[in-house]
Amino acid sequence: MRTIVLDQPGHFRMTDTPTPDAPGPGQALVRVRHVGICGSDLHAYLGEQPFYTFPRIIGHEVGMEVEQIDANDRGIAPGDRCTLNPYLSCGHCVACRHGKTNCCESLKLIGLQEDGALRERFLVPVDHLHKSETLSCAELALVEMLGIGAHAVQRGRVGSGDTVLVIGVGPIGMTVVQFALLAGARVIVMDRSEPRLDFVEKNFDIAARINPDQDPIPQLRQLTNNDMPDIVFDATGNIPSMQNAFDYIRHGGTLVLVGIIQGQVTFDDATFHRRETTLLSSRNGTAADLDRVISHLERGDIRSANWITHPVAMDDMIGSFESFLDPTSGVIKAIVEI
Ligand SMILES: [Zn+2]
Ligand SMILES: [Zn+2]
Structure with a gap:
């Protein structure tokens, strides 16, 4: 064969x-x-x-x-x-x-x-x-890949009405966008690649797009009534991006690192503590995540043509x-x- x-x-x-x-x-x-x-x-x-x-x-x-x-x-x-x-x-x-x-x-x-x-x-x-x-x-x-986003969004306890920032909208970041939207969140995406931002904007109902090279913090403040996002997902696996993400979370908010990198990620403890940040990693998915993905695909909540x-x-x-x-x-x- x-x-x-x-x-x-x-x-x-x-x-x-x-x-x-x-x-x-x-x-x-x-x-x-x-x-x-x-x-x-x-x-x-x-x-x-x-x-x-x-x-x-x-x-x-x-x-x-x-x-x-x-x-x-x-x-x-x-x-x-x-x-x-x-x-x-x-x-x-x-x-x-x-x-x-x-x-x-x-x-x-x-x-x-x-x-x-x-x-x-x-x-x-x-x-x-x-x-x-x-x-x-x-x-x-497509199910296993989508399971990565399903798992990460559940880790971040995203709920209806939350403002979510997804940094890095390659395939894995897009799975996070998909499941954050299904959870009822308002989703802002950030990426250096304008074609990727174009693709996500065309295929998903996002609230805003940000290029991190264009002074992102004032843009995030403006988009969140000065509060900053409730839950931030980093799907870049890029150390400077992962470190900057600590500055994008609201006080009392959550950061979920989805992308993995071999190396040290450092952050300013005062920033971390003042906000009482919840920091999580998310890895792979479970059998239950795969079943949830299959249910969403079967109901037509996820358009496979997007992927x-x-x-x-x-x-x-x-x-x-x-x-x-x-x-x-x-x-x-x-x-x-x-
Ligand atoms: Zn894979
Ligand atoms: Zn084991």
Whole structure:
């Protein structure tokens, strides 16, 4: 069967691999239909992702059909369309015991530490499947990414009428915008990239857009009746941006760091304390987050057309991959049809 292997950074190879054996206990054999290309996949290709080992079959944002599965308590049968919860948690560490499987001490990601979905078929754990009666496999390939925003917005306890600032509106920041709007918030976005701001303004009902190079604090004061935003999300993973974000929160407000960076983030304690700031990180998503995303997609609360900007056939993926790295290509989400 056709399989795309990332042999080493910068080098994909289309190859033939044997079809997997029949599924063992607790496993399902799935036919992959669509795979989303994630920021972490782009970092792997560029050799900037320290957790990858090579060769690796990447791909963790999956829409697929179940081909072989035993009777199971999740009610999933052959022919069902599903997405994958790609996070493998250990089930017994302190985080897992507290229900926080998304930050398990020994978390593994299918498509990063284990081979993923850029192939026609593979075996997946049944208890990591999430099905939908109505969504297409392309829509199901969006669920994991949207789960990042669903989780972050829940972490920030965003409520109706809150003013939310989202800094960095690449794909992950956009998922935060999406779920903050669904929570009933008034959303201001901040980004250095005018094309990204244009895209978000065109596709989402935002209250305002700010370029951080244009003296943002007076603009934020003006937009919030001098109060400043209730909850600020930083999705840049950029240290100066993360540090500046401490200055954008109202007194008694919350800062959620969604983007991750290797390095030290520092802040002025007096500013932090005077405001009694609540500081949170947000990592990945949980199975419950994925179910919430599926419900919103099924109800039509999320327009999948906003997200799938670059559909590509499996045969064309390797040749197109460099263009996904080019910010001027306007790529939000490339979805590979397998
Ligand atoms: Zn991802
Ligand atoms: Zn664990």
